[in-house]
Amino acid sequence: MKLLFIGWLTVGLGGLAFSQSNSLPGRYSIEDVLSAPYCTGLVAEPQAGRIGWVSTQEGVRSVYIHNGRSGQTTKLTNYQTDDGQDISDLHISADGRWLTFVRGGAKNGEGVSPNPTSNPAGAEQAVYLVPTDGSRAPIRVAPGNHPAFSPTGKRLLFAQGGQVHLVELAGLSTDKPITTPSRLFTARGFQTDFRWSPDGGRVLFSSVRGYHNFIGVYDLSQKAITWIAPGVDRDQAPVWSPDGKQVAFIRVPGKKHGEMENVQGGHPFAIWVADVATGEGRELWHSPADDGGFAQDYPAEPLRWTTTNKLLFFSEHEGWMHLYALPPTGGKLTDLTPGAAEAEETFVPADGRYLYYSSNLNDIDRRHIWRVALTGNEAVQPEPLTTGTGIETDPVVVGDQLFYRSASWNRSTGIAKRRVGDTSETLLFPTEAAPRFPAQALTEPKQVIFKAADGVEVHAQLFLPGSTTQISRPALIFMHGGPMRQMLLGWHYRGSYYANAYAINQYLASQGYVVLSVNYRAGIGYGRAFRRADRQGPRGASEYQDILAAAKYLQSRSDVNPLKIGLWGGSYGGYLTALGLARNSDLFACGVDIHGVHDWAWRGNHFSPGGGWAIGEAEAKVAFESSPAFNLDFWRSPCLFVHADDDRNVTFAETVDLVQKLRDKGVPTEVLIFPDDAHSFLLHKNWVRTYQALDGFFRKQLMNQPEKPLTSEK
Numbered sequence: 100m101k102l103l104f105i106g107w108l109t110v111g112l113g114g115l116a117f118s119q120s121n122s123l124p125g126r127y128s129i130e131d132v133l134s135a136p137y138c139t140g141l142v143a144e145p146q147a148g149r150i151g152w153v154s155t156q157e158g159v160r161s162v163y164i165h166n167g168r169s170g171q172t173t174k175l176t177n178y179q180t181d182d183g184q185d186i187s188d189l190h191i192s193a194d195g196r197w198l199t200f201v202r203g204g205a206k207n208g209e210g211v212s213p214n215p216t217s218n219p220a221g222a223e224q225a226v227y228l229v230p231t232d233g234s235r236a237p238i239r240v241a242p243g244n245h246p247a248f249s250p251t252g253k254r255l256l257f258a259q260g261g262q263v264h265l266v267e268l269a270g271l272s273t274d275k276p277i278t279t280p281s282r283l284f285t286a287r288g289f290q291t292d293f294r295w296s297p298d299g300g301r302v303l304f305s306s307v308r309g310y311h312n313f314i315g316v317y318d319l320s321q322k323a324i325t326w327i328a329p330g331v332d333r334d335q336a337p338v339w340s341p342d343g344k345q346v347a348f349i350r351v352p353g354k355k356h357g358e359m360e361n362v363q364g365g366h367p368f369a370i371w372v373a374d375v376a377t378g379e380g381r382e383l384w385h386s387p388a389d390d391g392g393f394a395q396d397y398p399a400e401p402l403r404w405t406t407t408n409k410l411l412f413f414s415e416h417e418g419w420m421h422l423y424a425l426p427p428t429g430g431k432l433t434d435l436t437p438g439a440a441e442a443e444e445t446f447v448p449a450d451g452r453y454l455y456y457s458s459n460l461n462d463i464d465r466r467h468i469w470r471v472a473l474t475g476n477e478a479v480q481p482e483p484l485t486t487g488t489g490i491e492t493d494p495v496v497v498g499d500q501l502f503y504r505s506a507s508w509n510r511s512t513g514i515a516k517r518r519v520g521d522t523s524e525t526l527l528f529p530t531e532a533a534p535r536f537p538a539q540a541l542t543e544p545k546q547v548i549f550k551a552a553d554g555v556e557v558h559a560q561l562f563l564p565g566s567t568t569q570i571s572r573p574a575l576i577f578m579h580g581g582p583m584r585q586m587l588l589g590w591h592y593r594g595s596y597y598a599n600a601y602a603i604n605q606y607l608a609s610q611g612y613v614v615l616s617v618n619y620r621a622g623i624g625y626g627r628a629f630r631r632a633d634r635q636g637p638r639g640a641s642e643y644q645d646i647l648a649a650a651k652y653l654q655s656r657s658d659v660n661p662l663k664i665g666l667w668g669g670s671y672g673g674y675l676t677a678l679g680l681a682r683n684s685d686l687f688a689c690g691v692d693i694h695g696v697h698d699w700a701w702r703g704n705h706f707s708p709g710g711g712w713a714i715g716e717a718e719a720k721v722a723f724e725s726s727p728a729f730n731l732d733f734w735r736s737p738c739l740f741v742h743a744d745d746d747r748n749v750t751f752a753e754t755v756d757l758v759q760k761l762r763d764k765g766v767p768t769e770v771l772i773f774p775d776d777a778h779s780f781l782l783h784k785n786w787v788r789t790y791q792a793l794d795g796f797f798r799k800q801l802m803n804q805p806e807k808p809l810t811s812e813k
């Protein structure tokens with residue numbers, strides 16, 4: 100049995116579970132507020148009248164399917180434990196008989212999938228197939244990912260080792276073994292972005308080859324590949340024309356020597372079409388400037404060709420993430436999602452008459468569903484389909500029913516439906532609240548807006564403790580990660596990483612803290628200029644002004660004790676937590692840094708060339724000076740560091756290095772370490788342990804209350 104020793108000497112955790120919640124009487128526990136099911140991966144097969152999703156509840160991941168015609172919802176899997184095996188990439192066959200999904204995490208550069216339970220047998224990522232009538236357990240097809248049903252549903256493609264594989268489903272019944280998959284074809288490079296042709300006779304794909312990508316079409320009968328307009332660029336996101344005679348794709352300039360990825364940068368891009376028969380292509384439109392990058396990386400479908408013969412693509416060239424329509428013959432570009440807002444998830448039914456999308460239009464700190472007509476020449480007039488104080492995202496339409504992911508400030512993300520145009524919502528899943536979930540005890544976050552020293556407007560969400568007694572309370576500043584993220588006035592839609600963070604901010608308010616969740620510059624939701632703010636992160640940490648402004652706001656509140664302000668956040672939020680303690684231990688009494696970046700210059704040299712932020716030699720100095728590790732002489736405030744050592748986003752060494760250096764300086768540090776878990780912890784129990792340690796640490800540092808007694812796993 101391993102015990103957690105809080106203090107400078109800390110033993111890594113393997114199996115300690117805290118048995119009792121640490122809530123004050125009459126309040127709820129961390130496990131309670133994390134106990135609701137959280138739904139992701141919503142997909143639809145309108146032709147079959149079905150939708151599917153993944154529900155994760157306390158780490159147990161389950162796949163569900165709903166028949167829009169019969170109204171029946173069926174659970175298709177029976178995983179029983181918090182096993183750390185993610186489920187993603189759901190697809191439903193056109194005939195509605197099969198659902199495919201991917202289970203397990205992608206391999207890293209060494210070819211190893213995440214194994215958070217330290218399973219001695221290792222872990223894998225594999226493609227599964229399950230009949231939608233629930234008549235048998237999921238069938239493991241093969242190791243791999245990116246499954247894609249053929250238009251008839253009688254074949255399934257998937258990727259394995261960067262090559263395309265096929266499994267025949269014709270004749271497969273629920274009691275027969277699956278036929279052995281086979282490699283469909285071999286091509287150089289890493290194949291991805293598979294798309295079956297409308298007639299099911301060809302497969303469109305991107306071939307990723309380092310400095311460049313090609314678009315290829317494999318003909319199953321001819322067993323031959325046609326390369327589409329091969330150039331010196333990175334062609335990507337290919338789509339078929341409705342008649343299968345043409346393809347469209349996004350062309351991004353090829354890589355130059357020494358060029359590095361920059362998650363916060365941009366690059367020009369163009370929209371191309373090509374004839375499949377000849378492979379000849381031509382440019383239809385190109386961006387005025389470096390308006391691409393995020394516009395291709397963030398949306399699930401960066402390019403579409405509708406059955407009403409329109410090309411739909413994302414661009415930020417007008418300052419916001421908008422979706423545009425372009426005739427496939429070129430010509431007038433139409434902004435389909437106008438307004439000072441971002442368009443995010445999109446859906447276009449087979450009839451191509453409408454675009455459904457989620458956006459923060461007219462409600463910048465939430466998300467709602469909108470619709471615009473794609474036919475006719477009427478002016479584009481977005482129509483709100485959902486409004487109010489909820490968070491609605493990921494629209495799909497089956498018949499006249501709109502299905503979407505739905506949450507609110509006191510309800511975790513479930514699946515809802517409404518007739519298109521209706522104002523009332525039916526919650527499809529879950530059908531009942533989790534018994535321990537404290538919906539009635541939560542507090543509705545308030546929108547707060549303040550300005551940083553340089554005048555930049557910053558939005559935040561304020562969580563106030565229930566009691567109205569105006570006492571001098573400790574306060575906490577939460578900073579999201581990314582940084583291309585936005586926290587909202589409700590349960591977060593973008594995965595459990597941020598849904599958990601929102602829940603814990605609720606919990607911390609219930610424990611008596613004033614909690615401020617800060618949407619600092621470099622985040623999304625407020626336009627391109629905000630997201631690409633000058634001198635951010637390793638180029639000068641300009642966003643730190645927003646954290647100082649948040650502290651100033653809290654100090655201005657009569658209910659806040661200005662000497663008891665703490666910081667917490669994960670990843671990029673961990674970076675800002677450490678930066679705040681390194682630069683301003685006079686302002687911030689303590690912090691909890693979950694897998695933060697601590698030395699941008701080191702990251703630039705030791706994590707994917709340039710650290711993901713294109714940090715080159717010329718920027719090493721400013722990168723180091725923008726880092727917490729730059730100057731530890733003034734760091735005084737205690738910090739709890741949490742990190743898993745199979746972290747593939749922020750190297751574990753970032754925490755090892757900083758903690759050792761802080762210990763050398765006598766700075767009080769505590770650590771909570773999870774062997775073999777990943778960046779976004781795959782084990783629910785690791786999130787619970789993290790938040791219990793955070794709760795105890797803040798209780799000790801900010802409330803002068805003893806941490807809960809050490810407990811051992813029952």
Ligand SMILES: CC(=O)N[C@@H](C)C(=O)N[C@@H](C)C(=O)O
Binds near residue numbers: 584670
């Ligand atoms: C782009 C990236 O990896 N950013 C990390 C530093 C980070 O913040 N990761 C998570 C938390 C995210 O939201 O991307």
